[in-house]
Amino acid sequence: MPRLCVIEGDGIGREVIPAAVEVLQAILPDLEIVKASAGWETFKQCGVSVPEETLAAVRECGAALFGAVSSPSRKVEGYRSAILTLRQELGLYANIRPVCSLPAVSHRGNVNLVIVRENTEGLYAGRERLEGDTAIAERVITSVASRRIALRAAEVLRLDGRRRVTIVHKANVLPVTDGLFRDTVRAALEKTRQPYEDWEIDEMLVDTAAYKLAAAPQNLDVLVTTNLFGDILSDEAAHWCGGMGLAPSLNWGDHLAVAEPVHGSAPDIAGKGIANPIAAILSAALLARYHWKMPAVADGIERAVHQALAWEIREDGRIPPALRTEEITSAILRQLEHAL
Numbered sequence: 329m330p331r332l333c334v335i336e337g338d339g340i341g342r343e344v345i346p347a348a349v350e351v352l353q354a355i356l357p358d359l360e361i362v363k364a365s366a367g368w369e370t371f372k373q374c375g376v377s378v379p380e381e382t383l384a385a386v387r388e389c390g391a392a393l394f395g396a397v398s399s400p401s402r403k404v405e406g407y408r409s410a411i412l413t414l415r416q417e418l419g420l421y422a423n424i425r426p427v428c429s430l431p432a433v434s435h436r437g438n439v440n441l442v443i444v445r446e447n448t449e450g451l452y453a454g455r456e457r458l459e460g461d462t463a464i465a466e467r468v469i470t471s472v473a474s475r476r477i478a479l480r481a482a483e484v485l486r487l488d489g490r491r492r493v494t495i496v497h498k499a500n501v502l503p504v505t506d507g508l509f510r511d512t513v514r515a516a517l518e519k520t521r522q523p524y525e526d527w528e529i530d531e532m533l534v535d536t537a538a539y540k541l542a543a544a545p546q547n548l549d550v551l552v553t554t555n556l557f558g559d560i561l562s563d564e565a566a567h568w569c570g571g572m573g574l575a576p577s578l579n580w581g582d583h584l585a586v587a588e589p590v591h592g593s594a595p596d597i598a599g600k601g602i603a604n605p606i607a608a609i610l611s612a613a614l615l616a617r618y619h620w621k622m623p624a625v626a627d628g629i630e631r632a633v634h635q636a637l638a639w640e641i642r643e644d645g646r647i648p649p650a651l652r653t654e655e656i657t658s659a660i661l662r663q664l665e666h667a668l
Contacts, residue, residue, distance in 0.1 A: 329356065329358045329359060329360065330356075330359065330360075330389075330390070330391060330620050330622075331359075331360040331361075331362060331388075331389040331390065331391070332349075332352070332359060332360070332361055332362070332389055332391055332392065332393060332615075333362045333363075333364050333382075333385045333386045333388075333389040333391065333392040333393070334349055334361055334362065334363050334364070334392070334393055335363075335364050335365065335366045335367075335382065335386075335392055335393070335394045335395065336365075336395045337366060337367040337394060337395035337396045337397050337410065337593065338367040338368050338369050338395070338396055338397055338398040338593040338595075338598075339395075339396050339398055339592070339593025339594050339595050339598040340395070340396060340591075340593060340594045340597060340598050340603035341367070341394075341395020341396035341397075341593060342395065342598075343598070343599075343601065343603045343605070343653050344395060344396075344589060344603050344604070344605040344607070344608040344609075344653065345393060345394075345395040345608055347605035347608060347609065347653060347654075347656075347657040348393060348605060348608035348609045348611065348612045349361065349393065349612075350657060350661065351609050351612065351629060351632075351657065351660055351661060351664065352393075352612050352616075352629075354661055354664050354665070355625055355628055355629065355664060356616075356625060360389075362385050362388070362389055364379075364381065364382040364385040364386070364392075365379065365382060366378045366379070366382050366394070366397075366410040366413075366414070367395075367396075367397045367398065367410050367593075368397060368398040368399065368400065368407075368410075368593075369398070370410070371404075371406075371407055371410075375406065376406075376408075377397075377407060377408055377409065377410040377413060378408075378410050378413040378414060378417070383414075383417055383418065386414070386418060386584060386586065387418070387584065390583065390584055390585075390619075391584070391585050391586070391587075391615055391619055391620070392414075392585070392586045392587070393586075393587050393588075393608070393611065393612055393615065394410075394411065394414065394586050394587070394588040395588070395589070395593075395608070396588075396589065396591060396592055396593040396594070397409065397410045397411055397592070397593060398592075398593040398595060411579075411586075411588065414579070414586050415447055415448070415579055415586075416448070418579075418581060418584045418586065419581040419582065419584065420447060420579035420580060420581045420584065420585070420586055421446065421447050421448045421473060421476060421477065421480075421580075421581055422444060422445070422446070422447055422476075422477055422480040422579070422580040422581070423444075423445040423446075423447040423558060423562075423577060423578070423579055423580070424442065424443075424444060424445075424480075424484065424577060424578040424579075424580055424614060424618060425442065425443040425444075425445065425558075425562035425565070425566075425575065425576075425577050425590070426440075426441070426442045426443075426576065426614070427439060427440075427441050427442070427443070427545070427562075427565040427566060427568050427569045427575070428440050428441075428569055428630075429568060429569065430569055430570050430574065430606075430633070430634065430637055431634055431637040431638035431642070432637045432638065432641075432642040432647055433569075433570030433571075433574060433637065433647060434568055434569055434570050435567065435568060436545065436546065436568055438546040439545045439546050439568040439569070440546075441545060441548045441549055441550070441551065441565065442484055442488065442490070442549075442550050442551070443550075443551045443552075443553070443558055443561055443562045443565060444477060444480060444481040444484055444550060444551065444552040444553075444558075445477075445552075445553060445554075445555060445557075445558025445559065445562060446473055446474070446477040446509075446553070446554050446555050446558065447555060447579060448473060448555070449468045449469060449470060449473050449554075449555060450467055450468065450469065450554045450555030450556050450557075451465055451467050451555065451556045452555045452556060452559075453466065453467075453468040455468060467502070467505050468505075469505040469506070469508050469509050469554065470508075471508060471512045474508065474509045474512035474513050474516075475512050475513075475516045477513065477552060478512065478513040478514075478516035478517050478520075478552065479516060479520060480580065481493055481513075481517070481550055481552040482516075482517055482520045482521070483618075484550055484618070485525075485527055485550055486525075487617065487618060487621075487623070488550075490527075490549050490550050491526070491527060491528060491549060492527065492528040492529075492530065492549040492550065493517060493527055493528070493529055493530075493549065493550040493551075493552060494530050494531060494532050494537070494548065494549070494550065494551050494552070495509075495510050495513050495514060495517075495529070495530070495531040495532070495552055495553070496531070496532050496533075496534050496537045496551050496552065496553035496554075496557055496558075496561065497509055497510045497531065497532075497533065497534065497553065497554070497557075498533060498534045498535075498557070500533065506554070509554055510531060513552060514529060514531070517529050532551075534553070534557045534561070537551065537553075537557075537561060538560075538561060538564060541561060541564050541565050542564065545565065545568050562575075562577075562590075563590075566590065572590050572591055573591045573604055573607060574604065574606050574607050574610075575589070575590035575591070575607055576589060576590070576607050576608075576610035576611035576613070576614055577589070577590050577611060577614070578611065578614040578615065578618055578619070580618060580619060585615060585618070585619035587611035587612060587614050587615045588611055589607030589608045589610075589611050590607060591607055601652050601653050601654065602651070602652055602653060603653050604651075604653070604656060605653055605656055605657055606633055606637075606656065606660075609629060609633060609657075609660060610629070610630065610633060612629065613625075613626040613629040613630050613633075614626070616629065628664060628667055629664070631663070631667065632660045632661075632663035632664040632667065633660055633663075635663040636656070636659040636660045636662070636663045639663075640659040640662070640663070641655065641656055641659045
């Protein structure tokens, strides 16, 4: 039975993460929970956003479910983003962002794609400097990181039974960095593909991919891309699952994973009991599907979410605006109980 480190974080993280844990425990009653802290409030109390004991707990458990982080409104000496710290310290080099149409909230009913984003380098490598009145940022692309993100995309293809992977780049303008990324990813995908696997491997310029995500997302399957491009494209794609507030994600390394809803800490509604827990619940399902290799558990959670949205928590085809966190959670739990 897997173990889970639960990190509620800030704001509505303290409301949606307990809801996700409740759903996980309904389908995995022997799941062992270890609680830890991280975020802005933790920094104010401890002087660090992610204490060493939290990192140790995630390493020991092998997986974590993380809520949300509030950010200071100004530069604070010594503060470092909690989620960036977790990604970097734990080697979580792949960011998995599935986008699937949801009943009652999605603008289109036939979208089912996954964006696999390299999570450690590119323009987010932190190599910035000032030279007089000129600011310079260095884009870092390595063959090692490109190869391992390709292998992670291949694993998503296998686990999901998908048929096409698209390498997204801008090698026509960035021939050295994106040329290396494109060529390394393609070579790794072709090398790892088994004779019985008939994936289609193609490529697309990032501006074309942005257009396709807006105009015809139902024609896309798995996209694998660099850090900044993946960040932007996955946020754009979230429109089709009902918006950023409903988007799940998984930060995935070789032996560790941290699932997190994409939304922020939403301090304006924190403590009111009206935060939607669906992104956190679907993020927990990603842990089960990809990291724990429990597809039946993931399928059960995702099916319960879809059925609750389709049959229980809607009026005239839409989610009532005043629906409370506990009401959404209870509706999902009822659907889960019917299936068990």
